[in-house]
Amino acid sequence: MGPGPVNADPRVLRAMSAQLVGQYDPAMTAYMNETMELYRGVFRTCNEATLLVDGTSRAGIEAALVSLLAPGDRVLVPIFGRFGHLLAEIARRAGAEVHTREIEWGGVFTAAAIERAIVEVRPALLAVVHGDTSTTVAQPLDELGAICERHGVLFYTDVTASLGGNPFEMDAWGLDAATAGLQKCLGGPSGSAPLSLSPRAVERVQARSSVEAGIRSAGDVVREHPIRSNYFDLGMILDYWGEKRLNHHTEATSMLYGARECARLLLEEGMDTAIDRHRLHGAAMLAGVEGLGLEVFGDRAHRMHNVVGVSIPDGVNGDRVRGALLEDFAIEIGTSFGPLHGRIWRIGTMGYNARRDTVLTTLAALEQVLRAEGHRLTAGGGVAAARDVYASEAA
Amino acid sequence: MGPGPVNADPRVLRAMSAQLVGQYDPAMTAYMNETMELYRGVFRTCNEATLLVDGTSRAGIEAALVSLLAPGDRVLVPIFGRFGHLLAEIARRAGAEVHTREIEWGGVFTAAAIERAIVEVRPALLAVVHGDTSTTVAQPLDELGAICERHGVLFYTDVTASLGGNPFEMDAWGLDAATAGLQKCLGGPSGSAPLSLSPRAVERVQARSSVEAGIRSAGDVVREHPIRSNYFDLGMILDYWGEKRLNHHTEATSMLYGARECARLLLEEGMDTAIDRHRLHGAAMLAGVEGLGLEVFGDRAHRMHNVVGVSIPDGVNGDRVRGALLEDFAIEIGTSFGPLHGRIWRIGTMGYNARRDTVLTTLAALEQVLRAEGHRLTAGGGVAAARDVYASEAA
Numbered sequence: 001m002g003p004g005p006v007n008a009d010p011r012v013l014r015a016m017s018a019q020l021v022g023q024y025d026p027a028m029t030a031y032m033n034e035t036m037e038l039y040r041g042v043f044r045t046c047n048e049a050t051l052l053v054d055g056t057s058r059a060g061i062e063a064a065l066v067s068l069l070a071p072g073d074r075v076l077v078p079i080f081g082r083f084g085h086l087l088a089e090i091a092r093r094a095g096a097e098v099h100t101r102e103i104e105w106g107g108v109f110t111a112a113a114i115e116r117a118i119v120e121v122r123p124a125l126l127a128v129v130h131g132d133t134s135t136t137v138a139q140p141l142d143e144l145g146a147i148c149e150r151h152g153v154l155f156y157t158d159v160t161a162s163l164g165g166n167p168f169e170m171d172a173w174g175l176d177a178a179t180a181g182l183q184k185c186l187g188g189p190s191g192s193a194p195l196s197l198s199p200r201a202v203e204r205v206q207a208r209s210s211v212e213a214g215i216r217s218a219g220d221v222v223r224e225h226p227i228r229s230n231y232f233d234l235g236m237i238l239d240y241w242g243e244k245r246l247n248h249h250t251e252a253t254s255m256l257y258g259a260r261e262c263a264r265l266l267l268e269e270g271m272d273t274a275i276d277r278h279r280l281h282g283a284a285m286l287a288g289v290e291g292l293g294l295e296v297f298g299d300r301a302h303r304m305h306n307v308v309g310v311s312i313p314d315g316v317n318g319d320r321v322r323g324a325l326l327e328d329f330a331i332e333i334g335t336s337f338g339p340l341h342g343r344i345w346r347i348g349t350m351g352y353n354a355r356r357d358t359v360l361t362t363l364a365a366l367e368q369v370l371r372a373e374g375h376r377l378t379a380g381g382g383v384a385a386a387r388d389v390y391a392s393e394a395a
Numbered sequence: 396m397g398p399g400p401v402n403a404d405p406r407v408l409r410a411m412s413a414q415l416v417g418q419y420d421p422a423m424t425a426y427m428n429e430t431m432e433l434y435r436g437v438f439r440t441c442n443e444a445t446l447l448v449d450g451t452s453r454a455g456i457e458a459a460l461v462s463l464l465a466p467g468d469r470v471l472v473p474i475f476g477r478f479g480h481l482l483a484e485i486a487r488r489a490g491a492e493v494h495t496r497e498i499e500w501g502g503v504f505t506a507a508a509i510e511r512a513i514v515e516v517r518p519a520l521l522a523v524v525h526g527d528t529s530t531t532v533a534q535p536l537d538e539l540g541a542i543c544e545r546h547g548v549l550f551y552t553d554v555t556a557s558l559g560g561n562p563f564e565m566d567a568w569g570l571d572a573a574t575a576g577l578q579k580c581l582g583g584p585s586g587s588a589p590l591s592l593s594p595r596a597v598e599r600v601q602a603r604s605s606v607e608a609g610i611r612s613a614g615d616v617v618r619e620h621p622i623r624s625n626y627f628d629l630g631m632i633l634d635y636w637g638e639k640r641l642n643h644h645t646e647a648t649s650m651l652y653g654a655r656e657c658a659r660l661l662l663e664e665g666m667d668t669a670i671d672r673h674r675l676h677g678a679a680m681l682a683g684v685e686g687l688g689l690e691v692f693g694d695r696a697h698r699m700h701n702v703v704g705v706s707i708p709d710g711v712n713g714d715r716v717r718g719a720l721l722e723d724f725a726i727e728i729g730t731s732f733g734p735l736h737g738r739i740w741r742i743g744t745m746g747y748n749a750r751r752d753t754v755l756t757t758l759a760a761l762e763q764v765l766r767a768e769g770h771r772l773t774a775g776g777g778v779a780a781a782r783d784v785y786a787s788e789a790a
Contacts, residue, residue, distance in 0.1 A: 004645070008649075016411050016649055017409060017411055019405075022397055022727040023400060054454070059644070062625060085608040134609075189647060212481070215477065215732050226488055228488050230453065231485075252585045254653065
């Protein structure tokens with residue numbers, strides 16, 4: 001019940017135990033095509049260029065940034081938590097000229113503040129995290145696409161922590177690139193990064209991509225300044241996933257089986273239903289921790305559905321509580337990073353773990369552990385408050 | 396029965412279907428430590444810095460090269476097949492000054508030729524592929540460590556295609572860095588890259604590595620010219636796998652379970668026994684294709700145990716043969732790349748597929764398919780020749 005990774009859906013784990021097929025077996029290339037189509041549904045996009053990067057979610061981030069940003073390109077990164085720092089750091093290593101804006105952790109930027117920064121910086125790319133689990137809030141993105149369009153800026157977001165559990169509309173919100181991971185609301189293991197690029201982003205990437213030495217034919221264009229990474233060259237990865245089927249890496253077959261099953265589960269449930277499920281169990285958990293007399297951290301208006309930040313009460317040893325929860329109840333919750341390390345707990349309700357039984361069990365266990373720590377609280381207050389949420393929604 | 400990926404060992408697939416545990420759960424960090432120790436056994440090394448990179452085998456290659464080579468560093472890459480070109484291309488994108496030497500595909504370099512090139516180039520790093528599946532031969536490495544030592548050159552090899560099926564001695568051969576993948580002789584799926592660094596290589600990496608912005612503490616050193624990739628910064632990855640346990644990526648848990656099981660299987664069998672198994676079934680396959688009257692490609696003295704190159708006979712449509720094998724017998728074999736595309740087939744005997752039944756079935760099926768294509772051959776010649784190999788070894 002931490003901020004992710006969390007338990008995977010058993011159907012995803014079963015899918016991953018299927019036997020491998022060859023890289024160019026028609027069954028395998030059909031699975032690849034299916035996976036592309038499934039993730040179009042998950043991202044809510046028509047983008048042809050929708051595929052998996054073989055690595056954890058930050059592999060997807062690095063693939064997007066190193067492929068979209070040439071050395072010297074200006075990028076604007078609004079930072080409202082740890083993962084904004086990560087985008088900035090990855091862009092810097094890609095040789096981009098990185099401009100950041102920072103606000104205190106726990107809040108989000110207004111669209112006007114981001115537009116002002118765009119006017120000042122004139123970036124080639126706006127790179128912003130959607131839900132930053134480090135602070136448990138989500139940056140509203142719905143107005144940013146129009147702003148980027150107006151100023152001729154490419155618009156990229158990382159939705160690793162939010163996708164599947166919070167509203168996200170790649171096309172309607174005007175995004176050019178989005179990256180994700182399986183280990184949060186998608187109910188899978190870390191290790192595969194779904195990614196989607198708009199036609200405009202594909203154009204930018206292809207202008208920088210070459211066919212790899214070793215499989216190059218006469219007539220293939222060779223760029224003088226190639227993308228700085230081979231593994232993350234989205235042009236090459238597109239040539240592998242696309243009709244050319246040019247050999248690049250060997251697709252991580254088991255992870256693809258898992259990623260495919262994650263998307264199948266979500267689309268079978270229905271994206272809206274899945275997002276609403278996360279909203280409900282997130283609301284129940286929030287009510288529950290308040291019912292225990294604990295204080296919730298972060299901007300309430302922009303909370304992510306799938307993780308709640310809880311201020312660690314004075315006089316309570318946060319790590320000892322986490323340790324007891326894990327040891328006595330086999331329940332993991334997290335703390336956070338940087339300025340919030342040791343100041344908040346993060347309790348997740350996401351993917352396979354966004355369920356009534358997990359919410360109520362966690363609240364019951366947390367009550368017992370806090371009581372044993374000598375913290376005063378209302379007996380049964382957490383579970384009762386969560387039950388109230390469920391009852392009112394069922395009414 | 397292609398050059399890999401091949402069928403995974405069912406025990407590996409079962410291991411991958413185990414439920415996830417949290418990233419810093421003591422069970423998870425214990426699995427990480429176990430995996431490090433297991434791969435020391437597989438690489439035959441005492442290197443503390445032995446871990447997994449979360450990506451396919453070329454992710455391991457890129458992590459090694461981008462972490463060991465600063466922009467402008469000279470690297471020598473002897474090329475004897477497609478994957479030598481890959482090393483050169485990745486090093487070039489990392490900003491290194493890349494010097495190559497090439498020989499015709501099918502042969503290997505003498506140690507003297509490599510020493511001559513080292514004297515000419517004075518590289519910081521020698522980067523050479525061990526077994527290059529594109530040509531089915533393996534470069535002897537046992538004398539190169541001493542040469543590198545003599546000239547103060549770091550020594551790196553990629554053993555993706557050879558490890559577990561051919562002799563390899565990281566420490567005894569004086570290697571500073573080695574990278575691998577699971578999808579060949581290790582009997583697992585692509586998607587995790589075991590990697591090992593000598594203390595000397597670790598020193599080189601650490602001199603270039605910083606703690607990530609977002610989790611940095613006052614007093615942490617920040618380098619002016621960081622490693623060009625965050626995802627592949629082996630300094631950060633070491634801080635995550637090592638005692639500091641600094642958060643970097645979220646370890647790909649299911650792939651780790653798989654990688655751990657691959658190593659457990661190999662070490663239970665015994666590395667020498669596993670290598671000898673590959674030698675035996677490789678020899679049987681070689682005898683079998685010759686028994687069918689087909690010609691073997693490449694330098695016989697330096698053949699990899701786990702893949703045999705077969706010259707496609709004049710008048711035979713190589714792709715149609717591969718298609719019929721797949722469609723009628725569910726057996727996949729490969730062709731090759733570049734100058735060998737359409738000129739040879741590559742038949743693998745590796746990992747879980749290095750077995751008597753797979754060898755004999757493949758030879759029986761190949762005979763039927765070739766006969767149907769109108770190619771003249773000795774009926775039963777393939778299976779008989781392979782049987783002879785097995786019989787003589789059993790005697």
